[in-house]
Amino acid sequence: MAATRASSVFIFFSFSVAFLFSILALPHAVSYLRPEWVAMVVVYWVIKSPAKVGVVVAWSSGLVLDVLEGSLLGVNALSLAVVAYLVLTMHQRIKLFPLIQQSFTVFLVVGIHLMIGHFIRNVVDDPVSGMAYLIPALSSAIVWPVMSLFIDKVAIKLR
Numbered sequence: 001m002a003a004t005r006a007s008s009v010f011i012f013f014s015f016s017v018a019f020l021f022s023i024l025a026l027p028h029a030v031s032y033l034r035p036e037w038v039a040m041v042v043v044y045w046v047i048k049s050p051a052k053v054g055v056v057v058a059w060s061s062g063l064v065l066d067v068l069e070g071s072l073l074g075v076n077a078l079s080l081a082v083v084a085y086l087v088l089t090m091h092q093r094i095k096l097f098p099l100i101q102q103s104f105t106v107f108l109v110v111g112i113h114l115m116i117g118h119f120i121r122n123v124v125d126d127p128v129s130g131m132a133y134l135i136p137a138l139s140s141a142i143v144w145p146v147m148s149l150f151i152d153k154v155a156i157k158l159r
Contacts, residue, residue, distance in 0.1 A: 010158055011052060014041050014151060015061055023068050032132065035140040038065050039113045040147055042080055043106055046087040047094050058084030072124060079116035083109050099145040107141035 018037040026034060038061055045053035062077030069076070086109055087094065094105055111134055118133045 007049070007155075007158075008052065010155060011045055011049070014045070019061075019064060019068055022065060032135055033139050034136055035143045036110050036113060036136050038062075038076075039080060039083055039110050040106060040140050040144060042084055043087050043109055044148060044151060046084050047091045050088055050091050053084070054088055055081050055084045072121065075117050075120050078120070079113040082116060083113045086112065099148065102148070103141040103144045106144045107137050110140045111137040113137075 015038070018041040021037040022034075042053065042058045042061060046058070058080040059077045062075075062080035063073070065076040065080070066073050094102060097105065114133055114137055118128075122128060
């Protein structure tokens, strides 16, 4: 029972850190390189603990991210719920992939997350052309092995 509670607290803490990194002020020159921290944490926990983190947790964290970023309410919620569903359907396979292949999967899934958000914002707001909105998917894929190994190490130390 205590191990279950500790792991739930650690999951909550990792989401809190991801929210903090998502709203952290960066210089304008590098702000477009910011990885999608919340999406990566959703992917990580859906792979590692699909019984605790699923579509509902992803949707809820998307709503929190919408409020924190001041964006259109529900955009991140919808796209993170889709991400969680996609990862949930193939989490057993992704778990067996080496980190480089997991990074490619993270690139695809975070890219889908960004595409959904971009599509909704283009429908509601003024259309924006270009593919620069996918740069955070690339930076998320690059950061994925480090983040994944770091959370694994911290989780092992907490046990």
